[in-house]
Amino acid sequence: MGFLDQLSKQISQGVDRAKFEAEKFQKTTRLQGEVNEFRRQLDGKLGEMGQRAYELQRAGQISSATLAELAHAVDQLRASLLAKEEELKGAQAEIFVEPPPPVGAAPAQQVPISYDQPAPPPPEAPSQKICGVCNFQMPATAMFCPNCGTRVA
Numbered sequence: 001m002g003f004l005d006q007l008s009k010q011i012s013q014g015v016d017r018a019k020f021e022a023e024k025f026q027k028t029t030r031l032q033g034e035v036n037e038f039r040r041q042l043d044g045k046l047g048e049m050g051q052r053a054y055e056l057q058r059a060g061q062i063s064s065a066t067l068a069e070l071a072h073a074v075d076q077l078r079a080s081l082l083a084k085e086e087e088l089k090g091a092q093a094e095i096f097v098e099p100p101p102p103v104g105a106a107p108a109q110q111v112p113i114s115y116d117q118p119a120p121p122p123p124e125a126p127s128q129k130i131c132g133v134c135n136f137q138m139p140a141t142a143m144f145c146p147n148c149g150t151r152v153a
């Protein structure tokens with residue numbers, strides 16, 4: 001088999017694989033959606049059944065300690081929900097109120113802020129010195145003036 005034949009076979013295998021992965025992804029996504037839908041319907045039906053059991057319990061048509069307990073919990077949750085809904089309504093109705101400017105008040109005083117001064121840097125050894133004869137400035141390490149040759153060390 002020639003090199004080009006081998007290459008085109010590898011490429012077509014790559015295409016097959018990509019196609020397989022794409023179809024697999026599509027299929028699993030669709031099945032996951034169907035599973036979720038069945039779960040949703042199941043939850044809905046159970047909720048409906050619970051609602052019905054709650055009503056029957058409250059109407060005294062069925063009597064079960066477990067259902068009575070659940071019905072009590074539902075009542076409490078309902079009360080909490082109502083209170084929370086009121087709280088939410090209140091929070092939604094809140095509007096921002098600009099604080100009124102103080103009447104005739106002087107502009108805010110500048111309060112001096114005191115803080116510790118940073119320690120001054122340690123005195124440095126002079127890095128320059130000046131020739132006593134010609135006033136030439138030179139490094140402190142110089143032993144002779146580079147300008148006039150006077151010994152400065």
Ligand SMILES: [Zn+2]
Pocket residue numbers: 131132133134135136145146147148149150
């Ligand atoms: Zn000098």
